[in-house]
Amino acid sequence: MKKLTVILLSILASQLSPLQVNAQRLTVKTTTIDVGATGYEQPVTATFEMRNKGLRRLVIQSVKPDCGCTKIEYPKEVGIGERFTIKMTYDARMLGHFQKMCLVKSNASKKPFYLTMTGVVKSDFRDYSGEYPIEMGDLLLDKAVLEFDDVNKGDVPEQEIHILNNGKKAMRPNLMHLPPYLTAITSPDHLLPGRAATISVKLLSEKLRDYGLTKTTLYMAHNPGDKVRQDFAIDVATVLLPDMKQFEKENKELAPQLQMSATDVDFTDFGGKTKKTATVTLQNTGVSPLKITSLQLFTAGLKVTLSKSEIAPGQSANLKITGIAEELQKLRTRPRILMITNDPDHAKVVVNIKLQ
The missing domain is CATH 2.60.40.10 (Immunoglobulins)
Incomplete structure (x- = not known):
């Protein structure tokens, strides 16, 4: 039994040792990067993020691009567990879409792998000349x-x-x-x-x-x-926007029709109060029920209530809007209310809140 155990251990050792010695993992976040648009002769760079997760030092033997129009930057050696990058820079001397590749060889594997950068070179591409506020x-x-x-x-x-x-x-x-x-x-x-x-x-x-x-x-x-x-x-x-195919052509006359008392609400003057309320009337002048399927706010600082979300033909509903002065003054964007309806002519309705 002892002799058999020794023989088995020897066999296992002979099988496992090469795996441990050669174990090398090179991880790549992505092998393809789209760098977007650039201008003629405005070089663009793709940066590939990698990491040596192997059990020994990584040696990058070569990184060869598929043409002389692409320059490569990479480290020759990488320590255990270290992160690193390989950069591909295309000179952008040809107009149109491009796909550039490079072949990476290392001691991580007997098989090399490819990195790819894609994008487009535009003749009318211009650097932004505006302000950065x-x-x-x-x-x-x-x-x-x-x-x-x-x-x-x-x-x-x-x-x-x-x-x-x-x-x-x-x-x-x-x-x-x-x-x-x-x-x-x-x-x-x-x-x-x-x-x-x-x-x-x-x-x-x-x-x-x-x-x-x-x-x-x-x-x-x-x-x-x-x-x-x-x-x-x-x-x-x-x-x-919702799909309105059900009311196309011959079915159009069967659709609901929304009429509103106002699409702009004036909150410029709160009269020294912390809150202000306004009411907008919604009326259905069509021949089928008008449904308000969505009522949403673009910003904070407002509270809204709708008396009913389905309005029968000839009937109306009230949209009550309350503005909170302190919160509205802090906004970065203009406050608005969005309604989505089943009226094909008013699938999207925006109520604008005037502050100045």
Whole structure:
């Protein structure tokens, strides 16, 4: 029995030892990066984040790009557990969409792997020449609020945030806490002091669950791994319109019709009071019931009540709006009330609150 045990242990040792010696894990956050748009002869850089999770020192033997138009930066050796980056910089000397690749060889595996950067070079691309009124640490921004208005299911609208590195160190700015229906690409992703960049935020409307208003908050980071700061918040509001195919063409005359006593409410003067109330009358002049399927607020500082959410033909309802003076004075965006209805001519109704 002792001899058999020794033989088995010897076999196991011969099988396990090579695995332990050669065990090497190289993790890559993503192997493909879309750097967005850049201008002709305006080089753009993709930064690939990696980590050596192996049991020995990582040796990068070579990183070869697929053409001479792309420059590569990478460390030769990486310690156990250390994070590192490989950077690809394309010279942008060809107009149109591009896909650049590099082949990475290391002692982590016998098989090499590819890193890919994609984007587009535009002849009419221009650097932002406006102002940056918003300060978030060493980053200056042209806006901190994004609004995707009148979106139909299937649309993929895009908006831009222009940023400037006002500090003394290079940074890699990005937006944190992106929900599934938003994507954000910073170009260039490596921002030197005094240089500007653009963050392109794209809305994937197919991934929105509900019609009407969807709000979320993103947070600006100077570098990956930064902690969330409330004073670095970016507010995003989206209005998804309902599908009105049921009232197309011959069915249009059967639709409800909304008439309102007002779409603007004046809250410029509170008369020294802390609150002010106004009432808007909603009337259905159509031949089928008018349904208010969504009643939402774009900002704080308001309270609303609707006497009924379904209005029969010839009937009316009251929308009571109460403004709170102290809260309205602190707003960064204009206060509004959103209603989604089944009137095909008024699927989205906005009640504007005037403060000045």
